[in-house]
Amino acid sequence: MVQPPPARVGDHVDDIETPALIVDLDAFERNLKIMQETADRLGVKLRPHAKTHKSPVVAMRQMALGAVGQCCQKVGEAEAMVDGGILDVLVSNEVVGRRKLDRLAALAGRARIGVCVDHPDQISALAESVAVFDTRIEVLVEIDVGAGRCGVAPGEPAVELVKAIEAAPGLSFGGLQAYHGSAQHIRGWGERRQAIRKAADGVKMTKDALAAAGIDCPRVTGAGTGSFEFEAETGLWDEIQCGSYAFMDADYGRNFDEAGDPVSGFRNSLFVLASVMSAPAPGRAVCDAGHKSSAIDSGLPAVHGRADVTYAGASDEHGSLVVGAGAEALGLGDKVWLIPGHCDPTINLHDWFVAIRGGRVEALWPVAARGALR
Amino acid sequence: MVQPPPARVGDHVDDIETPALIVDLDAFERNLKIMQETADRLGVKLRPHAKTHKSPVVAMRQMALGAVGQCCQKVGEAEAMVDGGILDVLVSNEVVGRRKLDRLAALAGRARIGVCVDHPDQISALAESVAVFDTRIEVLVEIDVGAGRCGVAPGEPAVELVKAIEAAPGLSFGGLQAYHGSAQHIRGWGERRQAIRKAADGVKMTKDALAAAGIDCPRVTGAGTGSFEFEAETGLWDEIQCGSYAFMDADYGRNFDEAGDPVSGFRNSLFVLASVMSAPAPGRAVCDAGHKSSAIDSGLPAVHGRADVTYAGASDEHGSLVVGAGAEALGLGDKVWLIPGHCDPTINLHDWFVAIRGGRVEALWPVAARGALR
Numbered sequence: 001m002v003q004p005p006p007a008r009v010g011d012h013v014d015d016i017e018t019p020a021l022i023v024d025l026d027a028f029e030r031n032l033k034i035m036q037e038t039a040d041r042l043g044v045k046l047r048p049h050a051k052t053h054k055s056p057v058v059a060m061r062q063m064a065l066g067a068v069g070q071c072c073q074k075v076g077e078a079e080a081m082v083d084g085g086i087l088d089v090l091v092s093n094e095v096v097g098r099r100k101l102d103r104l105a106a107l108a109g110r111a112r113i114g115v116c117v118d119h120p121d122q123i124s125a126l127a128e129s130v131a132v133f134d135t136r137i138e139v140l141v142e143i144d145v146g147a148g149r150c151g152v153a154p155g156e157p158a159v160e161l162v163k164a165i166e167a168a169p170g171l172s173f174g175g176l177q178a179y180h181g182s183a184q185h186i187r188g189w190g191e192r193r194q195a196i197r198k199a200a201d202g203v204k205m206t207k208d209a210l211a212a213a214g215i216d217c218p219r220v221t222g223a224g225t226g227s228f229e230f231e232a233e234t235g236l237w238d239e240i241q242c243g244s245y246a247f248m249d250a251d252y253g254r255n256f257d258e259a260g261d262p263v264s265g266f267r268n269s270l271f272v273l274a275s276v277m278s279a280p281a282p283g284r285a286v287c288d289a290g291h292k293s294s295a296i297d298s299g300l301p302a303v304h305g306r307a308d309v310t311y312a313g314a315s316d317e318h319g320s321l322v323v324g325a326g327a328e329a330l331g332l333g334d335k336v337w338l339i340p341g342h343c344d345p346t347i348n349l350h351d352w353f354v355a356i357r358g359g360r361v362e363a364l365w366p367v368a369a370r371g372a373l374r
Numbered sequence: 375m376v377q378p379p380p381a382r383v384g385d386h387v388d389d390i391e392t393p394a395l396i397v398d399l400d401a402f403e404r405n406l407k408i409m410q411e412t413a414d415r416l417g418v419k420l421r422p423h424a425k426t427h428k429s430p431v432v433a434m435r436q437m438a439l440g441a442v443g444q445c446c447q448k449v450g451e452a453e454a455m456v457d458g459g460i461l462d463v464l465v466s467n468e469v470v471g472r473r474k475l476d477r478l479a480a481l482a483g484r485a486r487i488g489v490c491v492d493h494p495d496q497i498s499a500l501a502e503s504v505a506v507f508d509t510r511i512e513v514l515v516e517i518d519v520g521a522g523r524c525g526v527a528p529g530e531p532a533v534e535l536v537k538a539i540e541a542a543p544g545l546s547f548g549g550l551q552a553y554h555g556s557a558q559h560i561r562g563w564g565e566r567r568q569a570i571r572k573a574a575d576g577v578k579m580t581k582d583a584l585a586a587a588g589i590d591c592p593r594v595t596g597a598g599t600g601s602f603e604f605e606a607e608t609g610l611w612d613e614i615q616c617g618s619y620a621f622m623d624a625d626y627g628r629n630f631d632e633a634g635d636p637v638s639g640f641r642n643s644l645f646v647l648a649s650v651m652s653a654p655a656p657g658r659a660v661c662d663a664g665h666k667s668s669a670i671d672s673g674l675p676a677v678h679g680r681a682d683v684t685y686a687g688a689s690d691e692h693g694s695l696v697v698g699a700g701a702e703a704l705g706l707g708d709k710v711w712l713i714p715g716h717c718d719p720t721i722n723l724h725d726w727f728v729a730i731r732g733g734r735v736e737a738l739w740p741v742a743a744r745g746a747l748r
Contacts, residue, residue: 001375001376001725001740001741001742001744001745002375002376002745003450003745003746003747003748006748015473017471017473017474017748018471018748019747019748020748051690051691073690073691074691076377093651093691094651094652094660095651096649096650096651096652096662096706096707097391097392097649097707099389099391100391118652118654119652119653119654119706121706122706144654148694149652149654149660149689149692149694150651150652150654150660150692151652151654152654181689275470275471276470277467277468277469277470277524278468278470278492278493278523278524278525279493280492280493280518280523280524280525280526286468286523286524288470288748289747291669291671291719292718292719292722292747293747295665296671297665297670297688314671315523315555316425316447316718316719317425317447317448317467317747318523318524320522320523332470332493332495332496333470333471344666344690345665345666345690348666348723349722349723349745349747350745350747351375351745366375367375368375370375370745371375371376371377371723371724371725371744372377373377373393373663373666373667373691373723373724374377374380374391374392374393374394374662
């Protein structure tokens, strides 16, 4: 169930077995540095999302540059982070079910743990688990700022939940979770900014309602790679939760900034390296990476470095490549560097990051929380 | 990287942590029995596809009923099968790259191994690896019978490859691979049958060309859950490679048989069990299974047993549920049984099958070849 790594440290990239999940260390480190510098400049804390990388190795790199902690979506991801040495984890999601709450309460004995709620029953259930383990958890109220998924409506409904948190033994109010996921992928800069402006109205209304009730709001957290500059410019968010910026993907490559360039200058550092395994007809080839290797929920992968080759179709284990007229043919064993359509679920398909620099394998990083669904 | 199982044997289904991959043993066993009986009646051998289940436990169940071996798409899957006690494995796919060929040649020291080719260079490369390990491999020629993916054109091009196989030391000609993948998902019975009739023309032409060259064709293998009866009725295929029949999925549920019923009476035995984690507004709920738990390449999951609830959208870790007007509301912690859109890539997202019967967990089966991409 855990697969052997596709390479060894020191291997030349040509000797990596395919398909393999590759991290270009120069681009990756550049992305990490740019994001931390940008967050510092904007005056917001950076709490990167571990749902993207699922790796304490990556988390540690982010922490070393100044990140204040990590976000997770699942208790299993939080366990992997704490076990890997990350001592400040926010589960930016609701958690339901006794066993999961017990796991979270137990984890809070070893790290600072936060979690989100959008219903009073989640608060009482959480209080029961922290009582068993005699730990404390910070509870954030999630408000729906436009995503239409989880979260209470901004304003008074949030205030009611905060009062319930403050009344519950073992729990403290940790602030507001305000994340607008779908806004990350609105292509136009102006439209994306407008969506976050509307989200900000909900945050402002909720902060005002809390203040009117005499409740201090310790923080507002949210935002992602596609929009964080807009959240920051409102002055309402204290903490941003970007994850994809470390790697980028084909989907984020379709977002534009104000000047019409790729968002914030982050570079693609994540690739699925694939090999041509069949070249059955002129202009057509098949590679060994299908959608079990590169997730297609946000579209097909792009082919890096070969503008004349298109990844035209994914089946489970095959990628169908179309070679443009007049372009150099693809032959058996030729490598193609795929930019995944969506980085998060692609990483979740692999057990190992193969970290490369200068054409050689420099490190193998386990995807420790791969499959941490619970 | 391997996650703890979501339950223990003996647990009540209500105590399974979610999301979890569930096998309903009664339906599963019924599917296995029906398929073997049908293959026997049709006079074809059954070589189920392990790309679907990735589990020697499932493979052993199929073998016990009469299956002649297993198919795999990847060398890593074949390794998992042989290590799990399956001693007859056909890699129904091309394999390119020295390390993979070495692994395959080494495996042939412990089991009967077959592999497909569609290019002479694959044959010479394979011969080099079997020479190193002093083993033998059966080599099948893949012909493109309409899928437009891998495979040579039917007829003479296949004959040329067979001659190269027969001339190569350590290799023997194992027959023809003739699989029309996309035909499995043509909805109408008549149209699906017509696609296989066209595929059969290619098989017939190739068998005739081999006979004219004085070459015996040991077998023709192919077919899937959506079409196997059509391949069998032609009398041209000796062996069928169905995999999904063991579990079925929402996509196969959209195929019709001659009478307009679901194909061959197979039942859904595979579910992703999910919990409602947020119920933020009337008529709307969010469950804890998104597309990292249930693959959406062939569409969203269906909700089993609740015709009044629709799985309307998948994000990475969330499933958005819409509750029909007048239907019983979904509350926090309520369970939903999802029928995955596509069984193969869904199974590949999980480490464990939770096998249930009569409302209790009867077994935990490791998804041994999960992530076996290479």
